Amino acid sequence: MRKTALYYNDIFLEHLVPIGHPENKNRIRFILDKIKKSDLKGLKINSAKPANYNILRLGHSDKYLNWLDRLKPGEEIIKIDQDTFMSKKSLQAAKIGVGCVIGAIDSIVEMQNKNAFCLIRPPGHHAEREKAMGFCFLNNIAIGAKYLKEIKQIDKIAIVDFDVHHGNGTQNILWNDPDCLFISIHQSNLFPFTGLENETGNKNNILNIPVNANSNSFEFRYIVDKVVIPRLKEFQPKFLLISAGFDGEKNDQMSQTQWVESDFIYLTKKLKNLAKKYCDNRIVSCLEGGYHLEKLASCCVSHIKSLME
Numbered sequence: 001m002r003k004t005a006l007y008y009n010d011i012f013l014e015h016l017v018p019i020g021h022p023e024n025k026n027r028i029r030f031i032l033d034k035i036k037k038s039d040l041k042g043l044k045i046n047s048a049k050p051a052n053y054n055i056l057r058l059g060h061s062d063k064y065l066n067w068l069d070r071l072k073p074g075e076e077i078i079k080i081d082q083d084t085f086m087s088k089k090s091l092q093a094a095k096i097g098v099g100c101v102i103g104a105i106d107s108i109v110e111m112q113n114k115n116a117f118c119l120i121r122p123p124g125h126h127a128e129r130e131k132a133m134g135f136c137f138l139n140n141i142a143i144g145a146k147y148l149k150e151i152k153q154i155d156k157i158a159i160v161d162f163d164v165h166h167g168n169g170t171q172n173i174l175w176n177d178p179d180c181l182f183i184s185i186h187q188s189n190l191f192p193f194t195g196l197e198n199e200t201g202n203k204n205n206i207l208n209i210p211v212n213a214n215s216n217s218f219e220f221r222y223i224v225d226k227v228v229i230p231r232l233k234e235f236q237p238k239f240l241l242i243s244a245g246f247d248g249e250k251n252d253q254m255s256q257t258q259w260v261e262s263d264f265i266y267l268t269k270k271l272k273n274l275a276k277k278y279c280d281n282r283i284v285s286c287l288e289g290g291y292h293l294e295k296l297a298s299c300c301v302s303h304i305k306s307l308m309e
C-alpha cells in the first residue's frame, strides 16, 4: 500500500541566521523531536539531492540564479535584506529543499508514495522569480508546480497556501499560468503587504483571501468550506500542492490571527478528501513559516498525521 513520505536532509540545520532571528534551525529541531516522540508508524523518511540548474530555472531567471551562486558567503553571514540572511550552506540547503519537493513529486507520480511532506528550510513562498525576500531564496512550491506541468506533463495543479503571510513569490511565478491555480489565505496589512482580492492573476488563476488581524477559527473554517473548497472543485486539480505555514496559530508572535491547530487539521482533511476525488490522493505539502516552536511542532506533526491517515 502506498504511504506518506517525509522528505528531509540534515543540511537544513546548517542554514544559519543571526542570533534572535525567528527562522532558525530550532524550528526543524523541534519538529523532528516531536516526530520522534509521536507514534508515526509507517512514515517513510527520505532525503534528496540538490535540484539541478534546469529545475531551478523553472521558477527563477538565469540572472537571479547566477547572482545567488556568486554570493558565496564564507564564515560570515551575509545580509540580503532586512529579514533574509545567507550563510555558507544556505544556498545548498535551499537547493536540497527544492530537491526534496522534486523527489516527493517523482515518488508520487511513479506511484511509490501516496503523498508527502517536505520538512525543509529555508522556506520558499516569498521568493519571486528574480528576488530573494522574507527568509526565502528559492520558491520550492512554485518550482514544484512548474515541474509537474512542464516535466511531468500534468496540467491543472492547485496550490493552497495557508501561511499567515501572502505567498507573493508563488503568485509572482505563477501569475500567467492558467494551469496553476494559486489560493492564499493570509492576514491583510502584514508582510509582504500584497495579496489583495483584486490580484487575480493574468488568467484568473490566483485567488487571494486576505483576512483581518482578529480572524478566528470560525472564519478560517468558513473560508475553507465556502471559498477554498468550492474553487478547487470547480478547477478539478490533478495534483495538489500545499504551502504549509503555521504562523497564523494564535500564540505565534508573527501574526495576530487566532487560528488553532485543529483549524489547520480541518483544512488538511478537506484537502485530502478533495485530492482523493480529483487527484488520485496526490498531495505534496511543504513547510513554510511557523515560529512558536512548540505550537509549530505540534501543528506540523498533526498535519503529517492527517496526511498519513
Ligand SMILES: [Zn+2]
Residues within 6 Å of the ligand: 163, 164, 165, 245, 247, 288, 289, 290
Ligand atoms: Zn509566514
